[in-house]
Each structure stands twice: as C-alpha cells, then as structure tokens.
Amino acid sequence: MIRTNLLPFLLFGAFTYGQVGINTSNPHATLDVKAKNTDGSSSEGIIVPKLTGDALFSAIAANKYGADQDGAVVYITEAAAVANQTGQTVLVNDYGFYYFNGSQNQWMKLGSGSTIYRTDGTLTGPRHMTMDGNNLGFTGGRIGMGTASPDPSALLDLTSTGDGFLPPRMTKAQMEAIFHPATGLMIYCTDCFGDLGCIMVNDSKDPLVTNWGSMCTTNVPTGHVDDLQCASAVTSGGVHSGMAASGVTTTIPYTGGNGGTYFSGTFNSTGVTGLTANVDGGSLSQGNGNLLFTITGTPSAVGTASFAITIAGKSCSFTVDVDNFTASVASLTCSSAVFAPNSMIQGEVYTGTLTVPYTGGNGDSYSQMSFTQNGLTFTLPAGTLATGAGNLVYNVTGTPTNAVTMNLPISFGSQSCNVSKLVSPSGSGVGTTMCMGNGTKVWASHNLGADTSLDPHVPVKEISGNFYQWGRLDVVATPDSPAGAISGWNTISASDGAWNSGTEDVPVKTAIDPCPSGFRLPTRKEWVAFANNTTSxxxxxxxxxxxSFDSARQFICAANGNKLTLPVPGYRTYSAGATYAHNTNGYYWSSTENAAGYAYGIFFNNSNMNPALVERRTVGCSVRCIAE
Incomplete structure (x- = not known):
C-alpha cells in the first residue's frame, strides 16, 4: 500500500506546497519524515545508500561524483583498501557516514566508529577535559595533567599540590635486565644500596654499555675511581684448605674517588674455588681511599684463589693464598667452657671472653678466626697452641639482640663442639636452666615485676613481684598494694587462648602475654614437668x-645443681582483689585454661604442692616466665 500511494502523495506535496512530508500532511522542511509508530512496534528511520570504500574508489574513474553531487550522503560498510585511500577516497579509512564535499572533490567523514582508541587523528585546537575535578589539557602540542594550561617550556606538565610523580619501580636485577636502555631512562630501584632504594638514571650514551647513576637523598653521583690498585691488596686472616674462611678480609686501595655511590658486589674465586669476596655498597671518598672485601666460603684445595673485581667503573684482580692447616688438637671440651663475665642480657653491651679447654695441642701456630651470632662477634686471635692441654680464648664483643639460649659452634682443625649460653631478656634478671624430664628449660630467675638486681634466692618483699589476672596484660596489684579489696576489680574472665594461641605441646605466645621478649607464660604441662623433675x-x-615476706619454696635440679626460688606472696581474691594467704601459699599462673572461667597454675605451701591447680581466672596470682 505504501509503494502504491507514496508517489502520488509525494507529488501532491511537491505540487501543493513545494515540500514533502512522509507520515505527515504538514511538512516543516523540504523533506519532513515523521515516525509511523513511536511505540517501538515498527522499524523507523532513514536508510541511505550503503557502499564499500572500494566502490566509491571505483566511481572516481567513471567521474560519478563532482560538484553536482555536493552534499551526497552514503554509509560506508568497509574502509577502502589502503591502496585505494587516495583522491576522493583518501579519508575513507573506516566504516560510518560520509558526505561528498564538491568544493574539495573529496569524501568527508560525517560520523563513524572512529575514536582515539581505534584510529590515529589530529586535534585541531586546544582541548581541556576534567574528571572529578582533575584536569587534562592539550595546548600547543603540550600535555598538562592537573592543569588545563601546561607551561610553554614543558612538553609534559604535571601539576599537583597533593600528589607526586611515581616512576616505574623495580629491583636492581630487573633494572639491569632492561634491554638497551635509552640515555636518560629513569626508574626507581627498590633494593639498591642495601635495600635503601633510589631513583636511578641511565646516563650512558652507549645503549650497549649502561651506566645507572643514583639520585638518592644524598644527591651523590655514581661512583667512579681513577684506579683500583689490586697489586697493593692487603689480606688479614688466614685461609686454610677445607676449612670455612672466618674473619678474613682484603683491603684494596683506590685513587681518584669522586665521592659517588657504588653497589655491593659478590665475586667468586677462580684457581682455588669455593671462596667469595663480598663488598658492601656505599660511598667513595673524595680522592684516595680503600675498599674492604670480606672473604667467605670453604676453599677447595691448597693454592692461590684469584678474584676478578669490578667496582666504580674499574676492574682488577687480587689473590689470596690458601694454606694447609697444620695446627691440631685431640679434643675440645665445650662442656667446661667459661664466659667471663658470666651474665649476658638482651640489649646490653657485652665485652668479655669465652674460654674453651682443649687437649692434645701440637704446638703449631694458627691464624685469627671469628664468627658472629645473635649480635655478638667471637674472635680467636692468631696464636700458637700449647703442646698438650691448653685453652682457646675468644674475645666476645657486641650487643645480644635476642633473649635465647645460643648454641655456639666451636671448631678448630678437625675437632668441633657446641657451647650453650643463655641470653637473659632485658628486665628479667639472669635466667636459670632447670630440669624438665626430657631435657632442660630456661626459667626467669625472678618473678615478673621483681627487682632483678637482688638475689633471687633470698626472700624479701622486693622479689615478690606483681599480681596478674589470668589472660590479662595489666598488673592488678603489687607487694605494696593495701591488703583489702581493690576498687574497680575486674570480675569478667578472660577468653580461652588469651595467653597461648597454640597448644600445650606447641605453645605460641600472644600479644597480651606479660612476659618480656624471649619469654612467655609456662603451660600446665611445663609446670608439672618442672615439679616432677626437681626436688624442693x-x-x-x-x-x-x-x-612478712621471708618465705619461699626452692626447687633444685639434680642434674646441674641449679636452683629456682619461688616466693609465697599469696594471691588476690577473685571477687574484689583482697589479699589471701600472704606469706603462706604460692600461686603461679600457667597459660593453660580449664573450664569456662577457670585456668591452671601451680600451688604450694610449706607442706603441700599441686602443679596443676585449677583456679578462677579473675584471681590475681604471681607469674614466673619461661624461655620461648
């Protein structure tokens, strides 16, 4: 019906009004097309001719488009082939609407799927975009981020008062793996200079030979020297075949240092293999200076170990002699080793000696040896063995970092043994090794809160210590607290696991365990083992x-004769915190809970003892810590 009636309708409109309306009797333009339906029940719109770009190109030869076709519109379904993007179709490089510009004799894009994400293009003028108050501007070939007007002197202008510029971050190994880095390439090295991190710039003009320079907070240049003088190397300490190198260093002089930084390095030996020369990263002197290399490893044979090194832009080689170790002993007696002074406390500077007896010395000389453990350095100076029995005397210096029982490896020639040494926690007093059945454990020598400068075996008020409710960190009473009820006493029991997040067999100290670093509350099983394997x-x-504060029970380990003395300050009642059984009974918490509201501890007086007593958790008891 539409095909039958449309032509008369169009002619009627043209003859009557000079305008054509489709689906309207009152056109408002030369051609006025109204939708037949506006409810989506039919397809609406105008479909213009659809052609490929190559079809338009073919029309060029037939001169089908000229001034008379100015303004013609088509829809291109496929871009013209690259070879056909010329003449009238030079811009037909994508699908979409095109119109013919008769004055320019060229098809122009009217609308298409072309975007900056799909095709190249040209900004015809300055552009300014914003998102959430952030600006992005393109002006005069320059880009501005955070500004709509990038500075005329900058290709890229980053403007902000709250954010910085973050270059790519990578490790030193990743930085050095960049293939042919451009001159001026910048990255942030996360682990350069001993994990300090630094902005690095490649300032080499040769892409085959990179030179990463630092831009650290010290603002120092990349290190360079005029000369590395390996011929003047000086080695301290002896290296012996088949023995781990210990305390051996080599000093290499240099000239013409520029004060710049240099990376740490590790260089393996050749000739006699098995050794490594290690140098820490740092800064060169201005002018002449020295580099210190530490020699580690176990040499494979007697002979000469060679090290080819490259530092601060220069290379050279130095050697270290590897000798036979002829000094020997028949035995080392670590069980009779003696520390002087004996007390060693976490965090406190220690200066003393460790004496280890030996038998069967052959009278030969030996080089200096040293090793480190737990913040301490043990150095055996160069010397000569006695013929027969004698002592190896190590100088011990440093500050112990952890409160632990150290297991110190003593080795001389083919003989070796281990020395055990307790480092007591700060504020805990000296620890005491006590029998526990299957082995021993270190206990704090004083109650928690006691004056650790006093003799732990002489009962006085100052060694009684503080009172704690089970599962809580805070002190609830001291030896000086009044005997009566305590205002605000907490009557709510702590939760299970408050002092041990592991098990009785594998205890794990919690954050609210009041014992100092390196120590924790003992478990019920540990109190039982302690009581069953000591006399008292x-x-x-x-x-x-x-x-009165004169009473205590003293426990004795038969294996080593050590004593642990526990005062009897009584406890604080669960309901109000009043004192109970003072100078009569001792109550000490374990980290092990019982039923809801109850936990285990050890109880004793002058006639009885129960190492697994059950008590209310809100009672205030004493605490004696055990090493972790």
Missing amino acids: NTIGSFNGLYT
Missing part, C-alpha cells in the same frame, strides 16, 4: 602475716 625445700617462717 622451704625457706622462711610461712607465718601468714601480711607484713
């Missing part, structure tokens, strides 16, 4: 007077 006796009157 009582000290003092056990008179029950609040003003």
Whole structure:
C-alpha cells in the first residue's frame, strides 16, 4: 500500500506546497519524515545508500561524483583498501557516514566508529577535559595533567599540590635486565644500596654499555675511581684448605674517588674455588681511599684463589693464598667452657671472653678466626697452641639482640663442639636452666615485676613481684598494694587462648602475654614437668602475716645443681582483689585454661604442692616466665 500511494502523495506535496512530508500532511522542511509508530512496534528511520570504500574508489574513474553531487550522503560498510585511500577516497579509512564535499572533490567523514582508541587523528585546537575535578589539557602540542594550561617550556606538565610523580619501580636485577636502555631512562630501584632504594638514571650514551647513576637523598653521583690498585691488596686472616674462611678480609686501595655511590658486589674465586669476596655498597671518598672485601666460603684445595673485581667503573684482580692447616688438637671440651663475665642480657653491651679447654695441642701456630651470632662477634686471635692441654680464648664483643639460649659452634682443625649460653631478656634478671624430664628449660630467675638486681634466692618483699589476672596484660596489684579489696576489680574472665594461641605441646605466645621478649607464660604441662623433675625445700617462717615476706619454696635440679626460688606472696581474691594467704601459699599462673572461667597454675605451701591447680581466672596470682 505504501509503494502504491507514496508517489502520488509525494507529488501532491511537491505540487501543493513545494515540500514533502512522509507520515505527515504538514511538512516543516523540504523533506519532513515523521515516525509511523513511536511505540517501538515498527522499524523507523532513514536508510541511505550503503557502499564499500572500494566502490566509491571505483566511481572516481567513471567521474560519478563532482560538484553536482555536493552534499551526497552514503554509509560506508568497509574502509577502502589502503591502496585505494587516495583522491576522493583518501579519508575513507573506516566504516560510518560520509558526505561528498564538491568544493574539495573529496569524501568527508560525517560520523563513524572512529575514536582515539581505534584510529590515529589530529586535534585541531586546544582541548581541556576534567574528571572529578582533575584536569587534562592539550595546548600547543603540550600535555598538562592537573592543569588545563601546561607551561610553554614543558612538553609534559604535571601539576599537583597533593600528589607526586611515581616512576616505574623495580629491583636492581630487573633494572639491569632492561634491554638497551635509552640515555636518560629513569626508574626507581627498590633494593639498591642495601635495600635503601633510589631513583636511578641511565646516563650512558652507549645503549650497549649502561651506566645507572643514583639520585638518592644524598644527591651523590655514581661512583667512579681513577684506579683500583689490586697489586697493593692487603689480606688479614688466614685461609686454610677445607676449612670455612672466618674473619678474613682484603683491603684494596683506590685513587681518584669522586665521592659517588657504588653497589655491593659478590665475586667468586677462580684457581682455588669455593671462596667469595663480598663488598658492601656505599660511598667513595673524595680522592684516595680503600675498599674492604670480606672473604667467605670453604676453599677447595691448597693454592692461590684469584678474584676478578669490578667496582666504580674499574676492574682488577687480587689473590689470596690458601694454606694447609697444620695446627691440631685431640679434643675440645665445650662442656667446661667459661664466659667471663658470666651474665649476658638482651640489649646490653657485652665485652668479655669465652674460654674453651682443649687437649692434645701440637704446638703449631694458627691464624685469627671469628664468627658472629645473635649480635655478638667471637674472635680467636692468631696464636700458637700449647703442646698438650691448653685453652682457646675468644674475645666476645657486641650487643645480644635476642633473649635465647645460643648454641655456639666451636671448631678448630678437625675437632668441633657446641657451647650453650643463655641470653637473659632485658628486665628479667639472669635466667636459670632447670630440669624438665626430657631435657632442660630456661626459667626467669625472678618473678615478673621483681627487682632483678637482688638475689633471687633470698626472700624479701622486693622479689615478690606483681599480681596478674589470668589472660590479662595489666598488673592488678603489687607487694605494696593495701591488703583489702581493690576498687574497680575486674570480675569478667578472660577468653580461652588469651595467653597461648597454640597448644600445650606447641605453645605460641600472644600479644597480651606479660612476659618480656624471649619469654612467655609456662603451660600446665611445663609446670608439672618442672615439679616432677626437681626436688624442693622451704625457706622462711610461712607465718601468714601480711607484713612478712621471708618465705619461699626452692626447687633444685639434680642434674646441674641449679636452683629456682619461688616466693609465697599469696594471691588476690577473685571477687574484689583482697589479699589471701600472704606469706603462706604460692600461686603461679600457667597459660593453660580449664573450664569456662577457670585456668591452671601451680600451688604450694610449706607442706603441700599441686602443679596443676585449677583456679578462677579473675584471681590475681604471681607469674614466673619461661624461655620461648
């Protein structure tokens, strides 16, 4: 019906009004097309001729488009082939709407899927875009981020008062793996200069030979020297075939240092293999200076170990002699080793000696040896063995970092043994090794909160220590607290696992365990093992007077004769914190809970003892810590 009636309708409109309306009797333009339906029940719109770009190109030869076709519109379904993007179709490089510009004799894009994400293009003028208050500007061939007007002197202008510029971040190994880095390439090295990190720039003009320069906070240049003088190398300490190198260093002089930085390096030996020369990264002197290399490893044979090194732009080689170790002993007696002074406390500077007896010395000389452990350096100076029995005397210096029992490896020639040494935690007093059945454990020598400068085996008020509710960190009473009820006493029990997030067999200290670093609350099983593997006796009157502090029970380890003395300050009641059984009974917490609201501890007086007593968690008891 539409095909039958459309032509008369168009002619009627043209003859009557000079305008044509489709689906309207009142056109408002030369051609006015109204939708037949506006409810989506039919397809609406105008479909213009659809052609390929190559079809338009073919029309060029037939002169089908000229001034008379100015303004003609087509829809291109496929871009013209690259070879056909010329003449009238030079711009037909994508699908979409095109119109013919008769004055320019060229098809122009009217609308297409072309975007900056799909095709190249040209900005015809300055552009300014914003997102959430952030600016991006393109002006005069320059780009501005954070500004709509990039500075005329900058190709890229980053403007901000709250954010910085973050270059690519990578490790030193990743930086050095960049293939042919351009001159001026910048990155941030996360682990350069001993993990300090630094902005690095390749300032080499030769892409085959990179030269990463630093831009650290010290603002120092990349290190360079005029000369590395390996011929003047000086080695301290002896290296012996088949023995781990210890305390051996080699000093290499240099001239013409520029004060710049240099990377750490590791250089393996050739000739006699098995050794490594290690140098820490750092800064050169201005002018002449020295580089210190530490020699580590175990040489494979007697002979000469050679090290080819490259530091600060220069290379050279130095050698270290590897000798036979002829000094020998028949035995080392680590069980009789003696520290002087004996006390060693975490975090406190230690200067002393370790003496290890030996037998069967052959009278030969030996080079200096040293090793480090737990922040301490043990150095055996060069010397000569006695013929027969004698002592190896190590100088010990440093500050122990952890409160642990150190297992120190002593080795001389073919003989070796281990020396055990306790480092007590800061504020805990000296630790005591006690029998525990299957082995021993180190216990703090004083109650938590006691004056650790006093003799732990002489009961006085100052070694009684503080009172703690089970599972809580805070001190709830001291030996000087009044005997009566304590205002605000907490009557809510702590939760299971408050002092041990592991198991009884594998305890794990929690953040609210009040014991110092390196120590924790003992478990119920540990109190039981302690009680079952020691003998004990009582000290003092056990008179029950609040003003008395003279009583304790002393536990003795038969294997080593060590003693652990536990005062009897009583406890603080669960409901109000009043004192109970002072100078009569001792109550010490374990980290092990019982039923809801109850936990285990050790109880004793002058006649009885229960190493697995069950008590309310809100009671205030004493704490004696055990090494982790």
